[in-house]
Amino acid sequence: MEDNNNVMKVNLRVWRQSGPKEKGGFVTYKDVETTPDTSFLETLDILNERLINEDHQEPIAFDHDCREGICGMCSLYINGHPHGPAVGATTCQLYMRRFEDGETITVEPWRSAAFPVIKDLIVDRNAFDKIQQAGGYVSFNCGGAQDANDLPISKVAADEAMDSATCIGCGACVAACKNGSAMLFVSAKVSQFALLPQGQVEADRRVRAMVARMDELGFGNCTNTGACSAECPKQIKLYNIGRMNRQFIAAKCKE
Ligand code: FES
Structure with a gap:
């Protein structure tokens, strides 16, 4: 010093x-x-x-x-x-x-x-990777890169998708939750695609697969305490969970 x-x-x-x-x-x-x-x-x-x-x-x-x-x-x-x-x-x-x-x-x-x-202070957060592997990506061939304005996206949708994409997968939401729920993380990863046209093609399969994997991996259920969002270092919004739930129910109804 x-x-x-x-x-x-x-x-x-x-x-x-x-x-x-x-x-x-x-x-x-x-x-x-x-x-x-x-x-x-x-x-x-x-x-x-x-x-x-x-x-x-x-x-x-x-x-x-x-x-x-x-x-x-x-x-x-x-x-x-x-x-x-x-x-x-x-x-x-x-x-x-x-x-x-x-x-x-x-x-x-x-x-x-x-x-x-x-x-010591290191935990195994592989469970988040497994949820991502279940569907947190776009896998169809969308051809070459398009001009930026070929695919109009509203500013509101673009901003919300970008806000959701700022989730860094640190696991603070799970640690903050008394139930050990991963809903905020999964909903952010679902939302970053759900809000964009490129994410629509696989939307149903994605939300079903990611929620199923989350449930298998031993995370708790969400009881809407909001601790996850309050403690999130990227301030991911709680309403992502509502969006994911609506998507999930709609996707299940189509099965
Ligand atoms: S060390 Fe990378 S977010 Fe803290």
Whole structure:
């Protein structure tokens, strides 16, 4: 820490678990030195350097990749909130100025039967990939690239489809939901196609397949608490779930 006036210390109470079948528990690491302008993941990096170089202990395992809010890997439950206290931000976009000097911060992995813990703060989110593989794509041959204005799409539909497509599949919605429901994620992935003409051809098959896969994988049911949308770092709207339900019922009626 170069600027001593800017240094803050926090205590990190972190979930440690050596493997999927091992019993886990909290370990508190006191007086971790950081600064208000250091990101939360960088603070974990600082702690890991201390664990490796000074304490000769195993570092804390946590997921991350882009560190700029795009990939959805940084799935940490911080002080009781997926991705921590900042609204509309992922863990990698969270800075230590959100916390008090001397605060004890509790860090946990996602808690959901469908996302089993692999190690420490890393969970297996393969279930989301399996739902995507069930139908979250367009598979027909639509020929060469068309001119942009060949296929008119209203601004409202384009904007809503784009908003739905901002879902990064981090799993915060599942972690926030008392039922462990994946409805917000699946509905965002259904909506990003359902709103566009290119998505209509396979719409019925897509919604049936993705909902069926979601049910198979052990996610809970939606009871409209809205916690998913409130905690979503991309602020995916709850009405996507209503749209998906209407699509699903209509598709089932055609069977
Ligand atoms: S590390 Fe990619 S979204 Fe946080």
